Amino acid sequence: MRKIVVAITGASGSIYAKILLDKLISAKNQWEDVSVIMSANAKEVWQTELQNEAYKNFALQQYSPQDFSAPFASGSAQYDTMIIIPCSMGTLGRIASGISNDLVSRAADVILKEKRKLICVVRETPYNLIHIKNMETISLAGGIICPATPSFYSRPQTLEEVAATVVHRVLDLAGIKIEAYRWGK
Numbered sequence: 220m221r222k223i224v225v226a227i228t229g230a231s232g233s234i235y236a237k238i239l240l241d242k243l244i245s246a247k248n249q250w251e252d253v254s255v256i257m258s259a260n261a262k263e264v265w266q267t268e269l270q271n272e273a274y275k276n277f278a279l280q281q282y283s284p285q286d287f288s289a290p291f292a293s294g295s296a297q298y299d300t301m302i303i304i305p306c307s308m309g310t311l312g313r314i315a316s317g318i319s320n321d322l323v324s325r326a327a328d329v330i331l332k333e334k335r336k337l338i339c340v341v342r343e344t345p346y347n348l349i350h351i352k353n354m355e356t357i358s359l360a361g362g363i364i365c366p367a368t369p370s371f372y373s374r375p376q377t378l379e380e381v382a383a384t385v386v387h388r389v390l391d392l393a394g395i396k397i398e399a400y401r402w403g404k
Contacts, residue, residue: 220250220251221249221251221299221394221395222251222300223252223253223300223302224291224298224330225240225243225256225301226304226326227255227256227261227274227303227304228260228261228307228310229264230264230310230341231264231342232304232367233261234268234378234382235305235340235367235382235386235389236274236304236305237269237274240255240277242395242397243395252280254289256281256282256289256322256326257274257281258284258323262274282322283322284321289322298330300338301326301336302338303327303337303338304338305342306339308341308343308350310324312353314328314362315353315356315357315360327362331357338363338389339357339363339364339365340367341365341366341367342367365392367385371384372400387399387400
C-alpha cells in the first residue's frame with residue numbers, strides 16, 4: 220500500500236492534476252494515503268484553465284504549502300512517492316538547489332534524501348539551459364523527470380483523453396495499476 224504526496228504548483232496544466240487525483244481516487248484500493256499540497260498560484264491557474272474550484276472537493280487530505288507539521292515533511296512518516304503535477308520551473312529549481320522554503324520543496328527534499336520516488340511532471344516549453352541543468356540535478360539525485368508530453372498513438376479524441384496519456388505514464392511510474400492503452404496490445 221502506497222503513501223503518496225501530490226503537489227500541484229503554478230505551472231499551466233491543471234487538467235493533469237485533476238485527472239491524476241480522479242484516477243488515484245478510483246484506485247483507492249492501491250494506496251494507504253494520498254495527501255495534497257496546492258500552491259496559491261496553482262489554485263489561480265486551476266480556476267483560469269478549468270474555470271472551477273473543484274480542487275476543494277477532492278476527498279483527500281490537503282495541506283497548506285506553509286504547514287511544515289505535515290507528516291511527509293519527515294522521512295519517519297515513510298511516504299514512498301511524491302508526484303509534482305504540474306511542476307513549475309521555479310519549484311524544480313528550488314528542489315534542485317536544496318531550498319526547502321515551503322512544504323512542496325521540503326517534501327521533495329525528504330523523498331530524495333530517503334531514496335524514494337520523486338516524479339516531477341514538468342510543463343514548460345521551450346526549456347532553457349537552467350531548466351535542463353535543474354532536471355539533470357534532480358535526475359542525478361534519484362528523481363524522475365516526466366515531461367507533460369502527451370502521446371497520440373491511442374488516438375485520443377478529447378482534451379481529457381490527451382491529458383490522460385501523460386497521467387497514465389505518471390501512474391505507471393508511481394506503481395499504480397490502471398487500465399490504459401498499451402502499445403501492441
